[in-house]
Amino acid sequence: MKRILSALAAGTIFGAGIAISGMGNPAKVLNFFDPFGTWDPSLAFVMGGALLTAALGYRLLFGRRQTPLFDTKFHLPTARTIDAKLVGGSALFGIGWGIAGFCPGGAVPALGFAPWPTALFLIAMGGGILFARWLQALPRRQIA
Amino acid sequence: MTTTFTPYASLFGGVLIGLAAVILMAFNGRIAGMTAMLGGLLEPQHPDAPWRIAFLAGAIAAPFAATLLGAEFSFASPTTGAVLALGGVIVGVGVTYASGCTSGHGVCGIARLSPRSIVATATFMATTFATVTIIRHGFGG
Numbered sequence: 001m002k003r004i005l006s007a008l009a010a011g012t013i014f015g016a017g018i019a020i021s022g023m024g025n026p027a028k029v030l031n032f033f034d035p036f037g038t039w040d041p042s043l044a045f046v047m048g049g050a051l052l053t054a055a056l057g058y059r060l061l062f063g064r065r066q067t068p069l070f071d072t073k074f075h076l077p078t079a080r081t082i083d084a085k086l087v088g089g090s091a092l093f094g095i096g097w098g099i100a101g102f103c104p105g106g107a108v109p110a111l112g113f114a115p116w117p118t119a120l121f122l123i124a125m126g127g128g129i130l131f132a133r134w135l136q137a138l139p140r141r142q143i144a
Numbered sequence: 145m146t147t148t149f150t151p152y153a154s155l156f157g158g159v160l161i162g163l164a165a166v167i168l169m170a171f172n173g174r175i176a177g178m179t180a181m182l183g184g185l186l187e188p189q190h191p192d193a194p195w196r197i198a199f200l201a202g203a204i205a206a207p208f209a210a211t212l213l214g215a216e217f218s219f220a221s222p223t224t225g226a227v228l229a230l231g232g233v234i235v236g237v238g239v240t241y242a243s244g245c246t247s248g249h250g251v252c253g254i255a256r257l258s259p260r261s262i263v264a265t266a267t268f269m270a271t272t273f274a275t276v277t278i279i280r281h282g283f284g285g
Contacts, residue, residue, distance in 0.1 A: 007196070008198040011181075011203040013164040013206070014160070014247075016207065016210070017163070019206065019215075021154045024207070024217065025218055025220065026220065028147040033275075033276035041149060042153075042154040045155040045158060046157055050162040051158075051250075051254055053163055055255040057170075082263050085241045086243070089241025090238065090263070090271075093235055093239050094268035094274075095272075096230075097231070097275075098276045098279065100221075100235065102228075102232070104239060104246075105177075108182075108203050109203045109207050110219065112211070113207040117225055123232070124229040125182075127233055128235060128238075131233070
């Protein structure tokens with residue numbers, strides 16, 4: 001139960017951060033990637049603020065504690081290989097982000113203040129996630 | 145469509161996003177990545193599903209509650225519904241293969257100096273830039 005409450009608190013702060021920063025506004029996000037047009041550099045401040053805070057916080061945390069408060073260990077990703085899945089998936093994600101102006105972390109909180117057309121994006125994204133999971137579950141064949 | 149440059153609000157919002165990542169790591173020992181959180185909805189039987197769904201609920205509830213209290217967040221989607229849906233499907237496939245998105249790789253992963261996350265973030269920032277440039281200015285730039 002306490003893990004659910006701490007996740008709820010973290011999610012609440014995350015959602016507030018997305019809404020205040022403008023990451024949940026597709027027009028603003030797309031303008032960051034348009035320096036030759038209607039450029040809006042705000043996104044650099046979002047990423048900068050988030051990265052500095054997380055890097056500093058993680059550093060303090062991992063320096064002081066061997067375990068989190070509500071679990072027996074830090075669950076850090078163990079994958080190390082840089083493969084075609086990682087690069088191809090990321091490349092594809094960027095194409096979709098450039099088309100829609102929404103990334104998953106921007107879209108979920110946007111549902112709270114602009115339900116439409118955010119819901120449409122999220123439903124389509126859920127379809128994409130399920131489709132990719134179905135592809136990944138197919139019997140292994142050599143594709144590339 | 146122009147948008148207003150908001151350095152202070154964006155920096156403050158970014159700090160909150162980073163703070164959320166630190167809190168989730170400090171209490172639950174978990175990465176605050178939205179791709180993984182959404183997995184909680186798609187696999188409700190998974191042992192991590194309850195706290196992941198709680199994170200999602202909080203993320204939606206915070207701006208919703210703020211609007212009820214009178215806050216306004218600027219929003220505009222410059223595309224049609226069909227294009228938005230197409231982008232959504234592509235994002236969904238991409239983040240599943242990449243095992244992460246802007247929050248998981250771009251914030252939490254880079255903050256840990258994970259080489260995988262640095263490669264992932266550099267890749268998607270580059271293809272997003274290329275996609276927006278081609279859509280808005282054509283292949284000639």
